[in-house]
Amino acid sequence: MRKVTIFGILGFITLAILLVLSKFFPSDVQYKTVRISSVTIRAEVADTELKRNIGLMARQNLPSNEGMLFIFGNEGYPGIWMMNMSFPIDIVWIGKDYKITSIVEGAVPCENTCPVHYPQNKSMYVLEVTSGFVAKNKIKVGDNVRIS
Numbered sequence: 816m817r818k819v820t821i822f823g824i825l826g827f828i829t830l831a832i833l834l835v836l837s838k839f840f841p842s843d844v845q846y847k848t849v850r851i852s853s854v855t856i857r858a859e860v861a862d863t864e865l866k867r868n869i870g871l872m873a874r875q876n877l878p879s880n881e882g883m884l885f886i887f888g889n890e891g892y893p894g895i896w897m898m899n900m901s902f903p904i905d906i907v908w909i910g911k912d913y914k915i916t917s918i919v920e921g922a923v924p925c926e927n928t929c930p931v932h933y934p935q936n937k938s939m940y941v942l943e944v945t946s947g948f949v950a951k952n953k954i955k956v957g958d959n960v961r962i963s
Contacts, residue, residue, distance in 0.1 A: 848962070851959075856881060861885045861886070873899060876902055882943055887938075895919075895922070896925070896929045897925045904944060904946050905949040906918065907942040907949065908936075909938055915957060917935045917938065918954070922946075
C-alpha cells in the first residue's frame with residue numbers, strides 16, 4: 816500500500832482545480848520558435864501563472880520537434896516538477912542572456928512525492944522537450960538559444 820502525504824493530496828487537488836479552470840477559461844495558445852545550434856523547436860508558450868502550473872500535465876506525448884517554453888518575468892531559480900505527467904522529458908533552463916544555464920535529462924513522471932528540479936544558475940526561461948532530445952542533438956550548458 817502506498818503512503819500518501821498531505822502534500823501529495825494537496826498538490827493533486829490544486830492541479831485538478833487548475834485543469835478544470837483551464838477548460839472553463841481557455842486562453843489563446845501561442846507558439847514561439849526556439850533555435851538551439853542547428854535545431855529548431857516549435858514551443859507552446861507558458862507565460863502566465865496558470866499556464867506554467869499546468870504545463871504539460873495530462874498530455875499523452877510530445878512530438879520530437881515540439882516543446883513548451885516557460886517564460887518568467889524575472890531571472891531566478893524556477894523549479895520544475897513532473898506531477899501528473901505521462902512521459903519523461905528533458906528540461907533546459909535558459910538565462911536572460913539566451914544561453915543554456917542548466918539541463919536535466921530524462922526527468923520522469925511522479926505520483927505522490929515529486930522531486931522539484933532546479934537550475935544550477937539563474938534562468939529566465941525553461942524549455943521542456945521530449946526525453947532524449949538533448950543527447951540526440953548534443954545540446955549542452957553554454958549553448959546559445961534564439962527565441963522568436
